[in-house]
Amino acid sequence: MARTIYVLNGPNLNLLGTREPETYGHATLADVEELCKVTASQFGLEADCRQSNREGELVDFIHEAHARKAAGIVINAGGYSHTSIALHDALAAVKIPAVEVHVSNIYARESFRHHSFTAKAAFATLCGFGIDGYRLAINGLAAKIGAREIAAGAKA
Ligand code: CA2
Numbered sequence: 001m002a003r004t005i006y007v008l009n010g011p012n013l014n015l016l017g018t019r020e021p022e023t024y025g026h027a028t029l030a031d032v033e034e035l036c037k038v039t040a041s042q043f044g045l046e047a048d049c050r051q052s053n054r055e056g057e058l059v060d061f062i063h064e065a066h067a068r069k070a071a072g073i074v075i076n077a078g079g080y081s082h083t084s085i086a087l088h089d090a091l092a093a094v095k096i097p098a099v100e101v102h103v104s105n106i107y108a109r110e111s112f113r114h115h116s117f118t119a120k121a122a123f124a125t126l127c128g129f130g131i132d133g134y135r136l137a138i139n140g141l142a143a144k145i146g147a148r149e150i151a152a153g154a155k156a
Contacts, residue, residue: 007073009078101137
């Protein structure tokens with residue numbers, strides 16, 4: 001069974017923990033990536049974490065996930081969630097089970113954040129849980145792909 005999941009973060013998420021803590025909290029992108037790696041390891045999975053401020057590079061990451069036969073994708077495409085048909089099309093094309101995450105509750109914010117193109121290509125969406133949404137997304141993704149939690153001490 002494929003064991004790698006891609007965790008993709010889009011534009012400005014490299015700023016996590018440095019600005020707007022009232023909206024995005026105090027945790028940094030490094031904290032998010034560590035949380036994802038630890039959570040993935042609990043299911044015998046490896047989280048390959050990428051961030052880009054460029055739409056095309058995010059498309060390339062999705063293609064790479066397909067080429068490397070990744071088991072799943074967790075994606076927070078940031079502002080591109082609300083604008084990018086290209087990211088929607090890439091996710092739809094590769095048919096890798098994907099979960100969309102947003103740190104903030106996009107439905108409690110401006111109306112232009114209420115629609116997500118990437119959500120339409122994901123099997124689930126989480127928002128408003130802060131960075132814990134990434135942990136919850138990996139738990140849900142693991143269940144979807146049949147990766148079982150492994151006992152402490154037995155992790156790779
Ligand atoms: O809530 C989320 O995770 C978002 O995807 C974050 C995006 C926003 O455009 C989406 O509507 C919701 C923006 C990411 C900006 O990240 C920053 C983090 C810290 C400081 C400033 C921006």
